[in-house]
Amino acid sequence: HNDLARKEGAEVLVDRFELENEEIPDDHEEGHWVGPFVYEIAYDTDLRCLKEECFGPHVALLEYDGDVERALEIHNDTPYGLAGAIISENYRQINQFRDHAELGLAYANLPCIGAEVQLPFGGVKKSGNGYPSAREAIEAVTERTAWTMNNSTEIEMAQGLSADIVTREE
Incomplete structure (x- = not known):
C-alpha cells in the first residue's frame, strides 16, 4: 500500500x-x-x-473544507468500515460522526486502535469478520428461555385455572 x-x-x-x-x-x-x-x-x-x-x-x-458532512462523505466513500475516530471540541461534529459514519468501532477524542476486548468486534460493509465478541458472543451462541419454578410439593395453577380432575363414568 x-x-x-x-x-x-x-x-x-x-x-x-x-x-x-x-x-x-x-x-x-x-x-x-x-x-x-x-x-x-x-x-x-x-x-x-x-x-x-x-x-x-x-x-x-x-x-477537506472543514464541513463535517463533507468529511463524512469522504470517510464513507469506501467499501470498508472497520474503525474510525474523530478528534474535535465541537460536539455537533462528534454527534454527526456518531450518527453517520459507516464503521463498526468508533472513537471520539481517543486514538483509534480498531479493537476493544470488551466491545463487539467487526466492521461494516466488507470489513471485519462478522463475529461478535464481549457480551454479544454469549448472545450469539445461546438461546434465552424464561423459567418459572415452584419448589413446593403443592401445585399452584395459574390464575383462573383449576387442577381438579373430572372423570366421566360410563
Whole structure:
C-alpha cells in the first residue's frame, strides 16, 4: 500500500518502512516489523490507496473544507468500515460522526486502535469478520428461555385455572 500511495501521487511525510534494531522488542528480532507510513494526498474517488483496507501503520491525511458532512462523505466513500475516530471540541461534529459514519468501532477524542476486548468486534460493509465478541458472543451462541419454578410439593395453577380432575363414568 505504501508503494501504491506513492504511485498515486502521495506526498510522503513519514516513511519508516524498516525499523532500527533498538526499536524491535527483545527476543522478537526474527519477527516481521514495519514502521509507520504517513502521507498527504488530494481526495479522489478513484484512488486505490484510499479505497483498499490496509492493516498496518499506514495513515492517509486528506484536507477537506472543514464541513463535517463533507468529511463524512469522504470517510464513507469506501467499501470498508472497520474503525474510525474523530478528534474535535465541537460536539455537533462528534454527534454527526456518531450518527453517520459507516464503521463498526468508533472513537471520539481517543486514538483509534480498531479493537476493544470488551466491545463487539467487526466492521461494516466488507470489513471485519462478522463475529461478535464481549457480551454479544454469549448472545450469539445461546438461546434465552424464561423459567418459572415452584419448589413446593403443592401445585399452584395459574390464575383462573383449576387442577381438579373430572372423570366421566360410563
